[in-house]
Amino acid sequence: MNDLSPKTPAGLSGTDPALFYDRHVFLCTNERMAGHPRGCCKSRGSEKLRDYMKARAKELGFEKTRINSAGCLDRCELGPTMVIYPEGVWYSVQTPADVDEILETHLKNGGRVQRLMLTPDQVPPKKK
Amino acid sequence: MNDLSPKTPAGLSGTDPALFYDRHVFLCTNERMAGHPRGCCKSRGSEKLRDYMKARAKELGFEKTRINSAGCLDRCELGPTMVIYPEGVWYSVQTPADVDEILETHLKNGGRVQRLMLTPDQVPPKKK
Numbered sequence: 682m683n684d685l686s687p688k689t690p691a692g693l694s695g696t697d698p699a700l701f702y703d704r705h706v707f708l709c710t711n712e713r714m715a716g717h718p719r720g721c722c723k724s725r726g727s728e729k730l731r732d733y734m735k736a737r738a739k740e741l742g743f744e745k746t747r748i749n750s751a752g753c754l755d756r757c758e759l760g761p762t763m764v765i766y767p768e769g770v771w772y773s774v775q776t777p778a779d780v781d782e783i784l785e786t787h788l789k790n791g792g793r794v795q796r797l798m799l800t801p802d803q804v805p806p807k808k809k
Numbered sequence: 810m811n812d813l814s815p816k817t818p819a820g821l822s823g824t825d826p827a828l829f830y831d832r833h834v835f836l837c838t839n840e841r842m843a844g845h846p847r848g849c850c851k852s853r854g855s856e857k858l859r860d861y862m863k864a865r866a867k868e869l870g871f872e873k874t875r876i877n878s879a880g881c882l883d884r885c886e887l888g889p890t891m892v893i894y895p896e897g898v899w900y901s902v903q904t905p906a907d908v909d910e911i912l913e914t915h916l917k918n919g920g921r922v923q924r925l926m927l928t929p930d931q932v933p934p935k936k937k
Contacts (some may be wrong), residue, residue: 697921698928700897707835707879751835752878766894769828793825800826 703745704788705766708734708774711753719757719805726775727761734780738788746788758805771799831873832916833894836862836902839881847885847933854903855889862908866916874916886933899927 708731713721728750735748756762756771763772763783770793774780779797786792836859841849856878863876884890884899891900893915900922902908907925914920 697896697898698926701884701892701899701927701929702897705892705894705897707877710880747883749835749882750880752838754877755875756829764829764833766833767897768825769830769833769895770825771829798826799829801829 700767702747704743704747706734706746706748706763706788707751707754707766708748708763709752709754709757709760710750711757713757720760721753721757722760722762725761730761730774730777730780733777734784737780737784741784741789743784743788756799756803756805759799759803762799772797773799828895830875832871832875834862834874834876834891834916835879835882835894836876836891837880837882837885837888838878839885841885848888849881849885850888850890853889858889858902858905858908861905862912865908865912869912869917871912871916884927884931884933887927887931890927900925901927 708727709722710727710731711721712723713719715724731748731750738746738748754762754764759773761774763774764770765772765783765787770787772779772783772794774783774797779794782794783797786794836855837850838855838859839849840851841847843852859876859878866874866876882890882892887901889902891902891911892898893900893911898915898921900907900911902911902925907922910922911925914922
């Protein structure tokens with residue numbers, strides 16, 4: 682199949698309204714049947730990590746940051762996965778300590794948690 | 810409560826990896842109990858609109874565009890709601906024709922569907 686994807690890089694427009702959330706975090710909470718070869722983020726514990734992150738973000742007073750559940754982000758083998766917009770940075774998170782580090786380093790201080798970041802070449806096996 | 814949100818505007822960094830999806834679309838499919846005063850995007854038909862958008866994006870060959878479900882985006886009264894990143898543009902979609910117009914005008918051609926766009930001042934009543 683030809684790739685007919687849009688050719689404009691990101692469609693950014695200087696006239697768009699301001700962001701509704703300064704940072705919008707999506708954690709995959711998709712569930713697959715037990716034994717599925719790709720596994721799923723839910724079976725890897727993503728719901729507890731989402732709940733923890735929501736609670737901590739609220740405690741920290743991050744009022745313009747939204748922590749959301751998402752359906753399958755299609756990087757299951759690397760999960761639990763998370764993507765933060767508008768910057769489009771992806772993380773694989775395993776523990777509450779990972780979440781704490783992302784809250785502090787990325788969301789509070791604008792840095793990156795290099796040890797947890799995913800890169801675009803980390804593609805699901807089915808797509809290679 | 811003091812707003813302790815991050816003060817850096819969007820944390821964009823010139824050294825971040827390339828976007829994994831050129832455009833990442835999130836449609837709220839959250840469900841609330843019948844009779845909830847805020848209603849919910851699911852009861853307003855968001856799942857059918859998501860399914861339609863996924864199928865049409867595939868048919869159109871938008872390989873680097875991902876259509877995702879999301880949990881509550883917290884703009885329920887305006888739903889079904891959708892946000893497209895990295896640009897952070899929000900839409901309220903009611904019909905398959907609305908979806909078609911967003912696919913063609915926004916995702917294919919990089920424009921905006923002004924008649925469906927939400928602006929940041931359209932805030933849920935509970936937050937006013």
